[in-house]
Amino acid sequence: MPDKRLVFAYPGDLETLTGGYGYDRRVIAGLAANSWDVRLLSLGPGFPFPSRKTLQTVDEALSALPDDTVVIIDGLAYGVVDQAAGKHGKRLRLIALVHHPLCRENGLSKDVAERLLASEGAALSHARHVIVTSPATAVQIEDLFGTPKDTISIALPGTEVLEQRRNASEGAIRLLSIGTVTQRKGYDLLFESLGHLKEMDWHLDIVGGLEADPGCVVALKNQLDTLALTGRITFHGAVPQEKLSDYYCSADVFVLASRYEGYGMAYTEALAHGLPVIGSGAGAVKDTLSVGGAIYCGVEDVQALNAALSTLMSDAEARQRLADAAWNAAQSLPRWEDAVKVFETVMEKVAQ
Structure with a gap:
């Protein structure tokens, strides 16, 4: 029987009310429901612009993990922990979860965008596999960073469909x-x-x-x-x-x-x-x-x-x-169990 243990690392507070964190929570819950032993690891605050202290904490946290541990790291953090990924990438089985490239956030200066582009590319080069949330992001990861296509998997977010349609409101x-x-x-x-x-x-x-x-x-x-x-x-x-x-x-x-x-x-x-x-x-x-x-x-x-x-x-x-x-x-949109299956397939692959 394969080892069904993993570490899921994320920036800040997992309960943050955004779509990205919501995605993480649903995947974690789905893996746990499928008998995976999921250890949660907060990498600290400030991402994607962490302090030196936070980066040191990331390095220490990864250093404490046993060799060959499967580690999924949310891309909001993974894209800027390139040094830690380089240091531990051969020892740990790193999987990057990329919601979208950090350099594509609007409002960034040219210098900051270029710095994020470089750090994320370096970090992804040390990942055993990359999971993205859409085909469009898969293409961007391949084009921006040269990530091999066969190391990218797409786990579309799930949707829960209501049994009854909504009722229209009155007035404005x-x-x-x-x-x-x-x-x-x-x-x-x-x-x-x-x-x-x-x-x-x-x-x-x-x-x-x-x-x-x-x-x-x-x-x-x-x-x-x-x-x-x-x-x-x-x-x-x-x-x-x-x-x-x-x-x-x-x-x-x-x-x-x-x-x-x-x-x-x-x-x-x-x-x-x-x-x-x-x-x-x-x-x-x-x-x-x-x-x-x-x-x-x-x-x-x-x-x-x-x-x-x-x-x-x-x-x-x-x-x-x-x-x-x-x-x-x-009615035909993907379900969360479909996304969880993608994660399971990737983890079983990188654990070999």
Whole structure:
């Protein structure tokens, strides 16, 4: 019988309310349910810009692991622990879990992006295998870092489909966006678009952490003041996963104007709730939304966002058609057990 023990290492707090951490939690739970002995290892705070002390802690933590230990390291940390990966990569069986390349985060200076590109490439060269969350990210990892295709596996995020479709709300159209408030999520683009649609009756709820980029939050609130939209948009902050369904079920349209996504779990969760979806962005967004029930608006295309929002807010029949298509499309989306099987296959391979 194969050894079903592993270490799952992650940055910061595993309970952080973001899609990436949510993915990690679901995979860990699935592995544990399949009788894997999963040891959790926090690598400390500050990633992807850790302090020297944190990097020293990472080195010490990896040094303490026995030879041939299978170690999955979340990419938010793995991409900047290249020195530790180089030191321990031959002794440990390292697996990198990459949600998206760190250098593709929006708002980075050229120097910082280049530094992340170099460190992540170096770190990945020491991994026995790389797990990514979408085909688009697999292609990027191969192109950016020269990672051999046969050492990359794709574990698409799972989706839980509701048994019943949601009920439409009455009154103002309820728009919903879910995602940490950062430049990459494109809230400024969405606000610009909604600024052209002030004559329509709508309200936007934004669910997502406000702590990751305080400067972005300030800029967005200033933008709302300039556009005279302050009373029509509510920032709710991050909420626990079990509370998210309440927001999905009370919405009429899900819209997220991201600049880039490694997959876009919020999009598929919205589809599963039977919500018509409007989305944008580079990376995996177009592929994620291609299943149906969604309008893809390109990359940073405010006019396309205007057109999609205007159509769905003004035409109840169009909303219902897209909602039906969304719920139907969600029936064929991957499940979490599918993602867990990918992890199991990879771990069994690297353990040989």
